[in-house]
Amino acid sequence: MEILIIGAGPAGLTAALSLHQAGFRPRVYEAVSRPAPLGVGINLLPHAVRELAELGLLDDLRRLGVETNELVYLSKHGKPIWREARGLAAGYKWPQISIHRGELQMLLLRKTVERLGEENVLLGHTLADLETSDQGVTAHFVQRATGESLGARKADVLIGADGIHSAVRRKFYPNEGPPNFSGATLWRATVEAPPFLGGRAMVWAGHSRQKLVAYPIRHDPATGKTLINWICELRGDSTRTPPKEDWNKPGNKADFLPAFASWRFPEIDTPALVEATEQVFEFPMVDRDPLPRWTFGRATLMGDAAHPMFPIGSNGATQGLLDARVFSYHLATAGSIDEALARYESERRTATTRIVMTNRANGPDQVMELVEQRAPHPDDDLDARVPFEERKAIADEYKRITGFDPKVLNERMSYTVLPGSNAGGDRS
Template identity: 50%
Template structure:
């Protein structure tokens, strides 16, 4: 069976490796002419690291990524009120990795090249349209810049892993319109700085409309003893019409710096962190409503094409990788590929819809908003504001919804 994968992002490349290892013939079609290590940091939760480990990738990931030790929540005054160990430090059989998105994509790209062969990865091929006919899918590709038609390819299945602006999704939902803007803008950057906390901690600071997420994405320090630190400022937008959803759109640092003037804590200087970034990027936090279905005959969706979600709770890339796992298993266990795509959808659509909806309520970061509302001027003892049991219940509920409850996950191979 020949499977056409549209999109060479995190989901598409992982799908290529996984489906190839399961014995299928795959070809990847990626819109951009040259893959470059774009983006800033992202996190891979233990459930997705399990999938990548089973594909033989954990050693490569360990060479560059940071095995996240702890997740720590602070209020806007830099006061700590919740911390929990993460990954293997929390007893999972797999680590949580913090990694540069571009490095992850290139790592997956190289692994895909080794698995399926360079000649089966077609960059500069933007999916234009497709049609299913006589148990085959015919896909037409163009050069995105010139619009010139490049080729038409035939396959048995087509997987739309073409991200938040998916052409495959648009084909089935032509009237859906653009992704929904949350009202908050994400400002993203990386900065070389002295390590903070344990050197492998993920810090969440602030509350719903003014939040800073900070974590290192390289384990090694440079010659000046500095570590590469990823940060994301999540801010309520002044311009509610903000609509350009381009992951590579650069922003002016001056827009952000005044907001964090006073965030200079003894354990981390947030202002300096922003100031030290070479470039910063802005992206309107967006998602889409969960779909009723995403498998249509011999065509299905995967990753952001299927379920774009707010990047809250470290789930964007992780859920795409979980899709790959379920898709591969379904195709392996069903002789009929159409039934397999239906089964894949029945497993992953409800699971990801819950995460999309939960992330609209801030996911695990809801704890920050509750703390802000109850103690806007800070606290002397956080447990007088929120009991340990209340905080623990909020955090463990999200772990269950996002599918990384430790004891359930540890039972899997």
């Protein structure tokens, strides 16, 4: 079976590794000629780490990242709102790992090349056009810099895992337009700094109009320093999506730092963290509307190409990895390609649509908004105005919606299918 994967991001590469594990030999096409470890930090929740562990990558993830063991929500005054154990400390069979996105992508790329061979990872190939039918697909590629044709490739099935600006999605929905802008701008960066709250905690502080996020993504035993990923978020009045060319542009500290001048919490001094950072990146918080359909003939969507969501609750990358594993499972176990595509879309489109809409309503961060609305002053009685059970219900419901309730995840069947095995029969 000829399988084409458009995009060598985390979702596309996880799909390649999963399909290879199941006995297929897909081919990956990536527009970038020389991938580099770009970006900042991301969180891999236990249901994502489980899937990568089943691909044999857990030791690598532990070596490159940090095993998160706690989530802490704070008010804008630094007052504790909610804290919960995470990963192994919360009873999961798999850890939660915070990692540099570029390091994760390069790890997945190395493993894909090792297992599939260099001939099946084609860099510098931009998808120019796509023809799809009930029998297969034809993909046309060009060189990004020159527009020179790199030929066409026929296949039985194609996966569009080419991100929020997906060429595959645009082929199916040519009039969709730019992503939806929330009005919030994120300034993101990494910086070496002393560890805080034990060195393995994620911190969320503030409310929907102003927020700080900080968590470690790498420890250096030699120096004792920790690489901290931080995000400063401000919501403005504009709802017009910035041009694509302005995404990930160098940020100006003067545009946001004054708003955070007083955000000095125990062990987390926001102004000091920002001032110690050399390079800051700015980009809009965006998503896209859920789609009524992902699959057209023998082509389908995956990851941010299918369901880009606001970065709330650490679910963007995780859901893309789940897409990849579910797709591979169904392609290996269904009676036909068309049945596999239908099963994949049925399982994943409904689930991710719910998450996109939940994130638009603040997801688990809603607990911070309730505190801002009902107990905005540092001496307000938090327990009286936002009872513990209400806060717990928000956290539990988000886990249920996004698929990482500990009991459910620990007992769910495995998506691993090995050639010649009884598909789906094992648990891990």
